[in-house]
Amino acid sequence: MYKRLSLTPSQTTTNLAIAALLLAVAGCANKGYVVLLPDPDGNVGQITVSNSHGQTLLSNRHQAARFDSTPGQPFMITDQQLAQDFGAALAAAPQPPVSFLLYFEAGGVVLTQESQSLSAQILAEIQRRPGADVSVVGHSDTQGDESANFQLALSRARAVAQWIGGAQLAPGHLSIESHGEKNLLVPTADNVAEPRNRRVEVVVR
Amino acid sequence: MGVTLRDNTQLSIGPDTELILNEFLFAPAQGQFRLDARIFQGTLNYVSGVMARLKPQAVTVTTPTDIIGIRGTHFVLTVNKE
Numbered sequence: 001m002y003k004r005l006s007l008t009p010s011q012t013t014t015n016l017a018i019a020a021l022l023l024a025v026a027g028c029a030n031k032g033y034v035v036l037l038p039d040p041d042g043n044v045g046q047i048t049v050s051n052s053h054g055q056t057l058l059s060n061r062h063q064a065a066r067f068d069s070t071p072g073q074p075f076m077i078t079d080q081q082l083a084q085d086f087g088a089a090l091a092a093a094p095q096p097p098v099s100f101l102l103y104f105e106a107g108g109v110v111l112t113q114e115s116q117s118l119s120a121q122i123l124a125e126i127q128r129r130p131g132a133d134v135s136v137v138g139h140s141d142t143q144g145d146e147s148a149n150f151q152l153a154l155s156r157a158r159a160v161a162q163w164i165g166g167a168q169l170a171p172g173h174l175s176i177e178s179h180g181e182k183n184l185l186v187p188t189a190d191n192v193a194e195p196r197n198r199r200v201e202v203v204v205r
Numbered sequence: 206m207g208v209t210l211r212d213n214t215q216l217s218i219g220p221d222t223e224l225i226l227n228e229f230l231f232a233p234a235q236g237q238f239r240l241d242a243r244i245f246q247g248t249l250n251y252v253s254g255v256m257a258r259l260k261p262q263a264v265t266v267t268t269p270t271d272i273i274g275i276r277g278t279h280f281v282l283t284v285n286k287e
Contacts (some may be wrong), residue, residue, distance in 0.1 A: 045278025
């Protein structure tokens with residue numbers, strides 16, 4: 001838009017002032033902004049904000065970056081501004097999902113005694129949520145063959161899903177999956193027996 | 206309104222918001238991950254899920270001018286109408 005300004009000597013000063021003003025307006029042409037917040041567990045992660053001018057890293061609570069701005073100029077947002085601009089979106093947040101971890105006796109699909117006692121809690125959580133959606137995900141440790149681990153984890157997930165099936169979920173609201181040895185709770189090298197990785201995770205959302 | 210995706214990513218939006226969940230693929234056993242959300246105007250509250258932990262580079266939230274890369278975290282953003 002500045003190219004359209006034609007400058008004659010007598011108007012130069014005025015027009016330059018107008019140009020400076022336009023530049024200032026364009027500079028804060030407010031495209032919006034992003035704010036980093038603490039995770040539900042209190043940790044603060046990181047986000048990068050990239051545009052045609054470069055990249056800005058945000059790593060502190062309530063640190064913010066304007067969109068379409070030059071990098072390296074994050075600012076801090078106040079609680080008041082946060083509530084004003086994001087109150088509605090934050091209030092619309094769904095209930096956080098709840099996860100349950102179930103463990104098995106070695107080599108089969110029988111739950112440990114302790115895990116069996118969790119079943120009532122899981123069913124209660126499902127009843128408490130209207131339109132509940134449940135994932136049952138089997139996991140294995142890294143001991144043995146990858147495809148055998150995938151199958152064992154799947155068998156365990158199916159066994160758990162069978163008794164959850166009684167919770168009268170809407171069609172399509174119960175998924176059964178195996179992540180095999182690809183989503184470890186406790187990171188290990190390959191071929192390591194680790195009971196804490198031999199689990200079925202039930203997520204109610 | 207708000208939604209919880211299968212990897213536990215949570216998205217909720219404020220009034221007058223236009224958002225597209227362009228792609229969602231979560232198959233850890235196959236090593237397949239992709240979450241691509243695009244917001245054109247309005248406000249978004251985003252809490253990352255399992256995907257941002259397992260493969261952070263597969264998760265992007267884009268505005269008309271910027272791309273947000275996520276390393277496991279919670280953020281809010283607002284996009285003003287052109």
